[in-house]
Amino acid sequence: MSFFSILYTIIIYPIQLLLECCYMIFSAILDGIHGSEGIAVILLSFVVTLLTIPLYIVAESWAEKERLTQEKMAVRLAKIKKAFKGDERYMMQSEYYRQNNYHPLMALRSSFSILIQVPFFLAAYNFLSHLESLKGVSFLFIKDFGSPDATLKIGSLAINILPILMTLINCISGFVYSKGHPLREKLQIYGLALIFLVILYNSPSGLVVYWTMNNILSLVKNIFYKLKNPKKVLYIVCCIVAAIFIISVFTVLSKTKTIYRLAVILFALLLILIPFIIKAFNFLITDRFLFLEENSTLRLALFLLSAIGIAILAGLVIPSTLMQSEPEQFSYIDGYTTPFVFLRAPFIQSLGLFLFWPVCFYALFSVKTKKTMAILFSFLLILAVVNCFVFSGNYGPIEPTLLFMESQYFTNARLTFISMAAAIVLLMAFVLTLHFKAGLLAAVSTIFIMAFGILSIKNCVSIGRAFKNMTPPVTLERAEPIYHLSRNGKNVIVVMQDRLISAKIPEILEERPDLRERLDGFIYYPNTTSFGTLTMFGTPGLFGGYDYTPWQINHTPEKTLQQKHNEALLTMPLIFLGENQNENAINGGGIT
Helix, strand or coil: CCCCHHHHHHHHHHHHHHHHHHHHHHHHCCCCCCCHHHHHHHHHHHHHHHHHHHHHHHHHHHHHHHHHHHCCCCHHHHHHHHHCCCCHHHHHHHHHHHHCCCHHHHHHHHHHHCCHHHHHHHHHHHHHHHHHHHCCCCCCCCCCCCCCCCEEEEEEEEECCHHHHHHHHHHHHHHHHHCCCCCCHHHHHHHHHHHHHHHHCCHHHHHHHHHHHHHHHHHHHHHHHCCHHHHHHHHHHHHHHHHHHHHHHHCCCCCCCCHHHHHHHHHHHHHHCCHHHHHHHHCCCCCCCCCCHHCCHHHHHHHHHHHHHHHHHHHHHHHHHHHHCHHHHHCCCCCCCCCCHHHHHHHHHHHHHHHHHHHHHHHHCHHHHHHHHHHHEEEEEEHHHHHHHHCCCCCCCEECCCEEEECCCCCCCCHHHHHHHHHHHHHHHHHHHHHHCHHHHHHHHHHHHHHHHHHHHHHHHCCCCCCCCCCCCCCCCCCCCCCCCCCCCCCCCCCCCCCCCHHHHHHHHHHHHHHHHHHCCCCCCCCCCCCCCHHHHHHHHHHCCCEEEHHHHHHHHHHHHHHHHHHHHHHHHHHHHHHHCCCCCCCCCCCC
């Protein structure tokens, strides 16, 4: 993994993961509705805008502070430039900056609102540009969300209207925002709009729609800044949006799953109750634990130790524990010579998600926000430890990329009730400890970090030993086909076509009569399928039946994966020999 790849994983990947999760939720809620993909992209833009509002508030305060500082120093700097030249001018300016506690690099504060767009843009660009579900999807006048819109055609020349519209909206938003600001800021805004036009002109329409909505919402946000009472207007807008959501539950979303409809109603109620939620939060957090506002060392220790603990738990402890249970599943895959490559990626991702971005937020915001983050992360660490080691469950097989192979549904009401009760008890104990002995929480976090480190090292040593005892697979430069067929008896031939969907075979034979003629005498078994995304997972179930599917094969942990594979491979020959089959057969399996 290169240095730039590591930077991307730490900085951009957490945002991309957030975009992916939100898009999948919106797609599930809107499933079956015409234009659901386009609506999901628009809603995604709303979520990102809401999440970045705190960052833009900080950026605006920095930019305003920079403008006031520049105005304050402008007269004196003009006199220095007029009276001095060369090194003397530089020395006088430096001295004047020192007297005002100012450094020229502080001028970057006015560009912070532009800089924070970069990681969000890169994440959206990488996610939406490669999103398969948008390809071939139409929305309003856009024929294909996965391609440039090409709305206007002049002869053979196709003109993409969406990027031009996006740039126009961006310029209007910049005009509203920069009214009364220095010319330098205006040039930055308009120049950035032109850069986005060049970058996105030939991009997929889905990405351009997302960024256009960002610009529209940015325009609305800039208009809000100009209002006399923006908070009241914002609350009215939230209530209107909540009413639209509730109405949609009983109209457009009437056929959606009940759990999704309830989630939409709950979100709408949260929008309506925002003032009361803020008051309750201030009562429970902001107006309490004031010692954390005064003791910056303890506050930082609670936050930083907890963030490091969560990052190590999620990025090293859990993945290494899974890998050491059966290291052979993660060895010699896709040309990798070590299984530890599958630990590196989740650890770096975890550093970005639980450490890098939280530290950035902690550094940017006020003391009250820092206190809130310290309390929140301390509790999350304890909750994560209890959830991981006390309420661990059986989540089915996983792929070498550490992704679950089957969807997870938490439908056990008894276990859910026990988990919630335990979380409430933990919260009460946490609040009491924080109130009377806050330093103890920092010590507990330190102990957790040390324990996580020891457990991770133990798991890695176990994985390393198992890998060392494995026999590397032999790679042949040229494979010669060898067939052992009976000349006197009947032969059974099993054909497993990699990445072929079994249900497509009849359609292929219908389109290719010549192929049907060549396969005359073979039998097609339509009910065969593969239960995995890789040949290693699909083959055992194909040959050995349901007892060797990824969901069942883990029920015999006393056997190695190699033994299970060998048993599966022997199952079909034994069945055919036992039943004395006298037919040639072709078995089409789809490895998707």
